[in-house]
Ligand SMILES: Nc1nc2c(ncn2[C@@H]2O[C@H](COP(=O)(O)OP(=O)(O)OP(=O)(O)O)[C@@H](O)[C@H]2O)c(=O)[nH]1
């Protein structure tokens with residue numbers, strides 16, 4: 670009986686923790702963005718861009734925003750590593766998809782990788798934030814243009830937005846985090862994941 674109440678108490682009062690998956694093809698700038706985000710939202714210095722290497726495993730970044738904990742999972746985007754992405758879908762509250770807005774020759778690859786992500790049923794209802802990265806470069810196209818290039822169909826029921834960002838100078842990072850927190854708080858998927866975690870807690874308390 671105690672464990673039942675303890676489980677319920679934990680479910681109702683523990684600080685919300687959201688899991689955000691950062692995806693995108695290799696060199697889109699995912700890890701650089703994560704390091705910038707960490708330095709903007711915590712006392713920790715993020716790694717400078719010249720010390721960041723292509724991701725093979727998983728990078729984790731934790732921040733706290735307005736009484737909410739965000740845990741970012743940054744995965745490698747090289748073609749041979751993309752099959753690992755789906756292992757994280759089930760537990761993710763939202764997806765951040767990073768596009769190198771200064772490299773149109775890779776838009777096609779970026780589009781097909783994203784379409785595959787969106788087709789996966791384990792990500793049903795997850796809010797989607799598409800980042801048009803590297804805005805510090807003169808040749809970068811706008812978030813609207815990235816949207817036109819990606820030309821995503823069947824997004825009607827999904828909560829999504831496009832945002833222009835730069836992992837170098839931090840443009841758009843605050844707007845991105847605000848949008849994520851707000852969307853995840855309102856998301857039905859969050860309710861589902863919370864209920865599932867609550868049941869698991871009750872089971873293990
Ligand atoms: N100019 C500019 N370059 C960037 C920016 N973000 C990343 N880069 C550069 O782009 C390259 C790839 O950056 P990463 O952060 O390693 O890219 P990634 O998406 O994590 O790549 P994988 O881990 O291989 O999937 C590096 O040379 C970065 O310095 C940016 O905002 N502006």
Ligand SMILES: [Mg+2]
Pocket residue numbers: 699700701722723724743744745746
């Ligand atoms: Mg990386």
